[in-house]
Amino acid sequence: MDPSNKDEPVEEDATELQFPKEFENAETLLNSEVYMLLQHRKTQSESAEDDQELGEVFTKTHQYTEHFSRFKNRETIMAIRTLVGQKKLHKFEMAAIANLCPESADEAKSLIPSLEGRFEDEEIQQLLDDIQTKRSFQY
């Protein structure tokens, strides 16, 4: 009898960048990007005549991303994506760094353990400083 069953959970562990195969190369989204997309959808739905209510999942996510969004406009988000895109980072790591905005290399490696050993601390610090600079200059 075949011991393996379809429901067997995949060994997933973000600290080792181990994801189910659907998510290995999937596009990650920053909280700020999700906020902009949901905001757009909300205004679309308000201006359209149908009164299809946006559900609880939508509303909770909208509030959450609004609260934790760090980047205020498209230009900043694009600049951040360019910055993190220059390093050899997994899509998950890129989004995690942009969402959490760690201030030091030590904090980054502690929050995102998969970074450990792959970059020099100065390199990580430089990236984090660049992100902070972009944040402080956004209007």
Add this chain to the structure above:
Amino acid sequence: MFYHLPLEHEVLLHPKYFGPNLLNTVKQKLYSEVEGTCSGKYGFVIAVTTIDNIGAGAVQPGRGFVIYPIKYKAIVFRPFKGEVLDAIITQVNKVGIFTEIGPMSCFISRHSIPSDMEFDGANPCSYKTKDEDLILQQGDDIRVRIVGTRVDAKDIFAIGSLMDDYLGLSS
């Protein structure tokens, strides 16, 4: 973590919708059938962003219904073990802290809270360090590491921990 995923869904259409507005109805049904749902595989489907393709409708033998296979892209929220997320505290009690991360609830057991923090039952309930340097109470933003997830019918529930460095109250 939020992802933008290509997904597939089948919409079953009753013949009463066969008319000039058919494709529009199929799209509306997609939105209402898929948005707000949750599965263990893809997580919470927050919103459909684009509809890539609506396939040819196949009439079901014996019934008048037609099945439309749809390929679309959606924003999903899927938590992973080991990832650190920002959360908002919704409830504090002596067994631990209840938080919400977007559409998902996350519970942090008393045993996953650093031992230098003690439960204070005074209203409002909180966890605080002896010198009251750090106080965790309802409404606070905290950083939590997901240590496990439980998929429950149509919901995902996470268990978190504050035991590592840089976790806990967000400055």
